[in-house]
Amino acid sequence: MCPPTLAEVMDLPQRSALARHWQLDKQCVFLNHGSFGATPIAILDEQRKWQDLLEAEPVRFYEDLAMEFMRDSRRSLASMLQCDADDLALIENATSGVNTVLRSLVFDKGDEILVPDHAYQACRNTIDFVAERWGVKVVTVNIPFPIEGPTVAFDAIMAGVTPRTVLAMIDTVTSPTGLLMPFERLVQALEEKGVAVMLDAAHGIGMVPLALEELGASYTTSNCHKWLCAPKGSAFLHVRKDRQHLIHPLTISHGMTFPLGDTTRFRHEFDWTGTRDISAACSIPATVDYMQNMVDGGWPAIMQLNHDLAIEGRNILCERLGIDAPCPEEMVACIATLELPEGGEAGIPLHEPDPLHKVLQDKYRIQVPVWSWESPKGRYIRISAQLYNHVGEYHYLANALAVVLNL
Numbered sequence: 001m002c003p004p005t006l007a008e009v010m011d012l013p014q015r016s017a018l019a020r021h022w023q024l025d026k027q028c029v030f031l032n033h034g035s036f037g038a039t040p041i042a043i044l045d046e047q048r049k050w051q052d053l054l055e056a057e058p059v060r061f062y063e064d065l066a067m068e069f070m071r072d073s074r075r076s077l078a079s080m081l082q083c084d085a086d087d088l089a090l091i092e093n094a095t096s097g098v099n100t101v102l103r104s105l106v107f108d109k110g111d112e113i114l115v116p117d118h119a120y121q122a123c124r125n126t127i128d129f130v131a132e133r134w135g136v137k138v139v140t141v142n143i144p145f146p147i148e149g150p151t152v153a154f155d156a157i158m159a160g161v162t163p164r165t166v167l168a169m170i171d172t173v174t175s176p177t178g179l180l181m182p183f184e185r186l187v188q189a190l191e192e193k194g195v196a197v198m199l200d201a202a203h204g205i206g207m208v209p210l211a212l213e214e215l216g217a218s219y220t221t222s223n224c225h226k227w228l229c230a231p232k233g234s235a236f237l238h239v240r241k242d243r244q245h246l247i248h249p250l251t252i253s254h255g256m257t258f259p260l261g262d263t264t265r266f267r268h269e270f271d272w273t274g275t276r277d278i279s280a281a282c283s284i285p286a287t288v289d290y291m292q293n294m295v296d297g298g299w300p301a302i303m304q305l306n307h308d309l310a311i312e313g314r315n316i317l318c319e320r321l322g323i324d325a326p327c328p329e330e331m332v333a334c335i336a337t338l339e340l341p342e343g344g345e346a347g348i349p350l351h352e353p354d355p356l357h358k359v360l361q362d363k364y365r366i367q368v369p370v371w372s373w374e375s376p377k378g379r380y381i382r383i384s385a386q387l388y389n390h391v392g393e394y395h396y397l398a399n400a401l402a403v404v405l406n407l
C-alpha cells in the first residue's frame, strides 16, 4: 500500500465550485494564475480537435482553411477588444509582441525610450538590446512601491518625457508589483505628446477591460493564455493602422512579397510566418464563449469576481502578517503583490529560486511566486485570483506564511 501523500494528511483548502472546469492538481493550492494562466479542460479538448483536423489533412488545413480560422479568431478577439480585426496579429506570447515592435522600429542615435522600473524583465531586456544597437538612451522611471495612487505613477512617467522621447513601454498591470496602472490616461497623454506607446498588456485581455480603438496606443500586445484562459502560446499584437507599415513579424516569410489583392501587407506578413501550430489561436473563439458562459454576467462579471477575490485575499494576508496594503484597491486588478515582513532571507538574485517559495511548495503545497527585487528593493509575494480559487486558500497561505516567517 502506498503511504498517504503530504496533501492527504494535510487537509488542503477547497477550491471554488467552478474549479471543476480545470484539471489543476488537487494536491496543489494554486495561487499563481498570473504566471502562465490555466486552461479549462473543455478548451484543451477543443485545441485537440484543431490538432486532429490539421493532422487529418495538413495541406488542406494550411493552404485552404487556416486563414479563415485565424480570421475567426481575430474577429472574436476584436469584438471583445472593440477594434478592427484586421489590425490584430495572432502571435505566441507577449514577449514576442514586444520584440516584434522594438526590433522593427528604426531609431536615431540619441532617441529616448521611456520605461518604468516595474517593467517585466524580459521586455526590459528587449529594450536594452535594441537601445544598444541604435545608440538609444533608455530612461528608467522610478515608480514608488508602496504607492499612494495612480496619479503618482502617472506623474512620475510623464515627468520622464523629454523632446527626445520616441517610445514608452507601459504596462496595463505590472508583473512584479501587480499594479493596475492608469494606462488609459497614460496612453492618451503620451500619444498626444507624440510618444508612441508600446502597451504591455500581458495581463490584459480577460483581466481588465480593453477598448483598443478608443485607447489609441500605437502598439498593444496581450497574452490570451493568461486571463482569457486560452491554450498556451496564444497572444495578439494590435498595431494602429498608421503604424502598420513600420512593423514586421520577427520571422520574415512569404507575406513580404505575396500579391496584395484586397488586403494589406501587414495582414499578409503576420498571417503566414512559416509553418506553426495554430491550434491555440484557433481555440480562441471557443475560449471566449466558454469562459463567459461560466458566470452570469460574462466577462465583466469574471473580472469583477476575480478582482474582489484578489482584494479579499490581500486583506487576509495583510491582517495575518501585520502589514499594510502597498497600494489602494483601485490599483489592483486580479493579482496583488505584498512586500513580505522581515523574516527569512532577502536579496536573493531574481534568477535563483527563493527558499520560501520552495518551502511553500514542498511543505504546504502552495504554488505562489516569492522573489526579491532590486527596484523597488524588497522581498515580495504575489497572489492571483481566478474563478477556481476560494477564499479559504488565502487563509491557508496566510497561516503557512505566519508559521514559516515566525510571525
Ligand SMILES: Cc1ncc(COP(=O)(O)O)c(C=O)c1O
Pocket (backbone or CB within 6 Å): 034, 035, 093, 094, 095, 096, 119, 120, 122, 123, 171, 173, 174, 175, 200, 202, 203, 223
Ligand atoms: C507584464 C508582463 N509582460 C510580459 C510577460 C511575458 O509573457 P509571455 O511569457 O507569455 O511572453 C509577462 C509574463 O508574466 C508579464 O507579466
